[in-house]
Every structure is written in structure tokens, then in C-alpha cells.
Amino acid sequence: MADLDLARRKGAAQPTLDGERAGILQAVGCYAEAQSLLTKAAPRQSDFTMLSALAVCRAEQGETDEAEREFDEAHRSYRGVSPFLLAQLDFRRGVMWMRQGDLPAGRAWLEAARRRVPGYAPAAGHLAEVDLSLGDVDAAVARLHPLVETSDDPAYTSRLALVLRVAGRHQEAQQWRDRAAERYDELVLRHPEAYADHAADFWLMVGANVDGGLQLALQTLVMRQTTRSYALVRRARAASNQAAPDTP
Template sequence: MTGQPVRADQEPVTTNGTLALVNLSAQIDGMAAPVGRAGSTAPLAVAQQAVLVDLLTLRGHLLGRVADYERAARLSERNAPDDSAALLARARTRATLHRFAEAMADLDGAGRAGAEQAALDAERASILQAVGGHAEAHALLRSTAPHPSDFTMLSALAVFQAERRETAEAEHLFEEARAAHRGVSPFPLAQLDFRRGVMWLREGDLPTARSWFDAARRRVPGYAPATGHLAEVDLLLGDPETAVARLRPLMETSDDPEYPAHLALALRAVGRHQEARPWRDRAAERYEDLVARHPEAYADHAADFWLMVGGDVDRGLQLALQTLVMRQTSRSYALVRRAREASRGLAHDASGPRHPATSM
């Protein structure tokens, strides 16, 4: 049985999502340029720098800003810190850009610097899950739980079960996590609802997926991934005009090529091919740039783009194989299979059926 969002009067009360985003950016701006007594820019203390790195990473996710991820990574790489909080922050930025081996090394360093074991194990579990180490990730998640009603632990376990397609157990954990939330920030709940929507999208339950993406976006109206996935559901349900309307605002606030790629796809679906072309080209240029700088994080997304929107199956297969070399996960293998099937289909179409009169 699929889970539906609770009624508005049963929703946890949090800060207004739009205001929270404004405050997040103000906090980042205030920390990024502290002013000393003489009016010069004062260097951030190590602890402040670690906080700023995490805030930039959070905003990068919420608004779909790769530039924030890169800025966080540059800031975290500025020194070789011995501080546990700084090492944890750097591990998270490296994991965000899928530099998993380096992230694990940072976690080891953070452990030697005195970081709490629960925090280290939670980060390690996330990385292990990303690279296909599900059994190890599950064991770590269970061991890190400070108590059975902890929101962070329950959320992580819910996402873990969702990734394993254990939807009944995941639904139970998603509900428990929502009930355990005690803060006023809207971001954790929005992210939780978004991941719940991703689970149902993967399962093909489009109405339930849409309801959870809607719930995430109602809580944080500027939440780019939720908006992008809502547009994806619109396309799948045969409503490309709504998808176009949802995606257009993201062209101004996000630099993630996924959104112009989906806009090009939606515009094609309504027959506006000429209008779609610049967005396809923008996505192609951006993906090539990101693959050159961050292949671990973007090769798979770029492969999917070239197979679906970009119209270059050979490039898609090349990037899919590159992804498989970096990560031998079930998703990487599935991407390679899809790319090879597309390549074989293209070869078949190119050869075409021979005319009976010339087939001797």
C-alpha cells in the first residue's frame, strides 16, 4: 500500500520555506565576507569554515547549484585541516562530487582527530550505499542509532530501504522519521519527502510520487529537485505543457544541466523543436564541462542525457562505460546495458531492411 501525504492540519510546523531559503543565503553571505576592525576581510576560523562548507552544500542541493558544490569543495580544500569538523565537512563535499575514496580517507582522519563515531559511521554508510555496499551500509546505520526515534537515523534507514526497493519497510520508516522530527527548519522534512517521491517514481507509481514531490515543494517552494521531478512526472503522465511551465523558472536559479535537458525534452513533446534546440545545446555544453571537471559525479548523468535528449548514442555509451570503470554498481551496469541496446538499435536502423529487389 502506497503512502499519501498527511493532511495539512497534521503536518509538522516548520519555518516558511521561502523565508528559510532567504535566511540560508543571508547566512552564507554573512559568513563568506566577515569584516575585521580595519575594514579588511577577516579569515574564517576553522569551525566557521566547516559550517560554511555545509551550508553551501545544502544550498547547492536545494537550488540545484553546482557552483555552490564547487565553492564548498574549494573552501574545504583550502587547508589540510586537523580539525574533526573541518575534515567531516570536506568528506561531505568530496562525497557530493562522488570522490568517495578521498571522502573515506577524510573520515578516517576525522576519527583520529576525535570525531564522534556515530557521525563517522553515518557518513561512511552513505558512501557505502552509493558504491553498492548495501550490507555494510545497513550494519553501520543500525549501529549509529543513538536511540530508536532519532530523525536522522530513521531518515537514513528509510532512504536505504527505498534504494533496496523494500517499499513497505521504507514507508514505515518514512512515517516514523516524520513523526520524530522536532526542529523548525523546513529543509530536513522537504528532503525526506523528496526522497520518498523518488522511491515511488522508481516504482512507477506516478500519482504517489507526484504527491510527495508536491509536499516537498510546498514546504520549500524553491526546491529545485522536487520541481524537476514534478516536471518529469508531468511528462510521463502526458502533460508536457505543465512540465514546461514548471521548468522555466529553474533556468534562472539553477546551473544544473539536468533542467535545460528536461526543458528541451518537454518542448519537443509539444512540437516546439526550434525552441528546444538552444536548451539542448546549453545542457550539452554544460555536461561536457562538468564531466571534464567532475567525471565521478556527472559522467552517468551526461550519459543519460546523450542517450535521451542529446542524440549521440556513441557518446552516451562512452560515458556509461566510463561510469562503470569508476563504480561497479547495479545502476552503472544498467546504464551500460541501456546504452548498448541503444547502440545496437541505431546500427540496425542505419543498415535498414534491404529492398527485396536488391537483396540477392
């Protein structure tokens, strides 16, 4: 926000600044303010830019009907030739449906993103989650192995550890779990705003450190009051209560 204030003083166009501010507000959970700025900036932005941003903002709030309409309109308004923006839009749509529990719809849009950009690693990682949720462990492992060999993102190593544990391959799972733990510790120390929520999810799901996961979830909620942050804290507290020893 401070950088945007400086840009305004140096003459940057207000609609451009409003669009950037909206992205920041959305990231910290100020959805109403973000939507207001996006709508205000709309006449000076391309239809695709505005509709895409609104669709994602709606999706993060769980407003799936409104988000679906705006995702469709954004697709229709696109006039570029690059596949990357559309692949990103399909990916965000797939994530929306995954979070709503509609795995077939989530898979369909994640696969659409992969058809546009076959090397789209986040889409492949989320497809592995869908595979696991649907009981296809072998497919999940097959998707994740290429990612852990080419990416230093611990999300993929932690997912592979989870999948292998479900498959009963505990020794392999432990190796990938240890690798993910080391990388998350490093990233949370360097970039807590970006990785605290991902690390919390790891410790709750794979890392077997519920207290650490709860602390990171609470840290994330202080930084941004998003729908996902609140859900993460609820999960962490539930896990902590379940793990607590019974008292007489």
C-alpha cells in the first residue's frame, strides 16, 4: 500500500492503482472494499481483467453462483492469444469447486488449465489431491513424482508424503515428510506472510505437529482475515482438541 501511495504521488493512473489496491485488500480478507474498488476501476480496465478479478473475489467468499457467471463472462471477453491467463482463470475456478467439495467440477477445470498449459504445476498438484480424495492413490503418486523432482515448492513433497502414507508406504512417506518439513521451516522464517498458512496445513496434515500447526494458523489469521484463514484456524483448533489428553 505504501508503494501504491508513492506511485500515486508520482502520477500513476488512479484506475491502475485501484486495481492493485483491490488485489491487496482481497488478499487480507477485505472483500467488500476490494469489490468496490474493482467496480470503480472497471470502466478504465479491460473487461477480462475486471471480470477475472471479480470472479476470483467472489470465489474466495464462497459465492459460487455469482463467481460462475463472472468466470464465464471473463472467458467470453478474452481477446488475447496467450493461454496463460485463461489457464490461470480455469485453475482458480477449479480450486473454488474443490473447496466447495465438488470434486468432479474441480477436476474438470483443473484439467482444462492443464490442457491450455500442460506444464502448469499447481494444477497438477491439485489434481493429485482430487485423485487422493477419490481413492486413486496410484494416479496421485504419478502426478506428484515429476513435480517433486523439478520444483522446490514443499507443497508437492508434503502431498506426496501424505499420499504415500495413505498407501501404506510409510518409509518413503517419512523421507518426503522430512524434506518438506525442512523446506517449510526455511520458508516460514524468510517469508512468513507467504508460507505460514501452507506450513500450518502441512503440520496438521502430514507433519504430526498439531501445536505448531495451530500457532502458524493463528499467525496467518493475524496477517489476513480471509475465509481460508478462518477455516484453517477452525481445523487447527479441532485437531488440537482431539489431540489433547483426556482430563479426569
